[in-house]
Amino acid sequence: MIVVMKPGSTPENLSAVVKKIESAGLRTHLSKGEEVTIVGVIGDKKIIANLELQMMAGVDKTVRITEKYKLVSRDFHPEDTIVEAGGIKIGGKEVVVMAGPCAVESLEQLREAAQAVKACGAKFLRGGAFKPRTSPYDFQGLGEEGLKLLRKVADEFDLRVVTEIVDKDDIEIFCKYADILQVGARNMQNFQMLKALGKCSKPVMLKRGLSATISEWLNAAEYIMSGGNEQVIFCERGIRTYETFTRNTLDLSAVAAVKELSHLPIVVDPSHGTGRWKMVAPMARAALAAGADGLIIEVHPNPEKALSDGDQSLTPEAFKELMSSLDGIAKVMGRSIS
Numbered sequence: 001m002i003v004v005m006k007p008g009s010t011p012e013n014l015s016a017v018v019k020k021i022e023s024a025g026l027r028t029h030l031s032k033g034e035e036v037t038i039v040g041v042i043g044d045k046k047i048i049a050n051l052e053l054q055m056m057a058g059v060d061k062t063v064r065i066t067e068k069y070k071l072v073s074r075d076f077h078p079e080d081t082i083v084e085a086g087g088i089k090i091g092g093k094e095v096v097v098m099a100g101p102c103a104v105e106s107l108e109q110l111r112e113a114a115q116a117v118k119a120c121g122a123k124f125l126r127g128g129a130f131k132p133r134t135s136p137y138d139f140q141g142l143g144e145e146g147l148k149l150l151r152k153v154a155d156e157f158d159l160r161v162v163t164e165i166v167d168k169d170d171i172e173i174f175c176k177y178a179d180i181l182q183v184g185a186r187n188m189q190n191f192q193m194l195k196a197l198g199k200c201s202k203p204v205m206l207k208r209g210l211s212a213t214i215s216e217w218l219n220a221a222e223y224i225m226s227g228g229n230e231q232v233i234f235c236e237r238g239i240r241t242y243e244t245f246t247r248n249t250l251d252l253s254a255v256a257a258v259k260e261l262s263h264l265p266i267v268v269d270p271s272h273g274t275g276r277w278k279m280v281a282p283m284a285r286a287a288l289a290a291g292a293d294g295l296i297i298e299v300h301p302n303p304e305k306a307l308s309d310g311d312q313s314l315t316p317e318a319f320k321e322l323m324s325s326l327d328g329i330a331k332v333m334g335r336s337i338s
């Protein structure tokens, strides 16, 4: 349930409402907008149903929220949330681009990629150090050494780091090296890890599961937020469908759906979303037109030699061309490329 306070209500009205809710053993979540203040009520449904708040001074109305996710919901927090990672804002006017190789392979490879993406305006360096590969015989990543390389190279080029975490026991190490912890599609419903990330101080980018509905995805984010970490960014990366031409079907309607249902920012990954480098640029442009707050794109200095996802990786030249085509779309959307 949410309690909508009247525009002219006083701080005393608000604290009386909060006190009544909390003394019933429920939790509150405040959202102070420019016009109205909303008190989100979380806890036992039966207790909530018996709360009599409508008649209290300063209360405009109470509204039942039927969805299971609350903190993630736009009903709880009508204004857009801006997540700040390493001093970069995601979800504001500027569209943020994250780019780099699928996997960290070597210092040289990462440096070349970082230099190329920085020169074109990317703000984050991406790269996996712990790779969740489909086959156990494929390159599994450099592990902690990869994280160290990411931090070192990102700092050399004044970039921030976004990288995937696959084990809740690694959170502390990741917090040392990364600015955003990425939860990959395969771990979207790793609830133990989501709960642990709820206790961590770094922003989390939650990718959509391979076959996850939007509701399941939003509930996964609720796990993180309900633990206390409210810095969550969604990432649409394509879902499984009957189509085989593309690796996944990039569901750009999810951008509009998430914008309607949630206040959290959303980034689009056209690389995993298509699996084909030639489709990355058109889908990246479409993502901005759909309202995405950012893009995450795989770029490799030599895609043919990549140890993972070469088919969907852009060369530095192709990335440059893509970046120069984004300005116009960003402008039409009332935004700019960072």
Ligand code: PEP
Pocket (backbone or CB within 6 Å): 102, 128, 132, 164, 183, 184, 185, 186, 207, 237, 272
């Ligand atoms: C990745 O970003 O390299 C990755 C493995 O993505 P996803 O979890 O979307 O497959």
Ligand code: MN
Pocket (backbone or CB within 6 Å): 102, 103, 272, 298, 308, 309
């Ligand atoms: Mn990849």
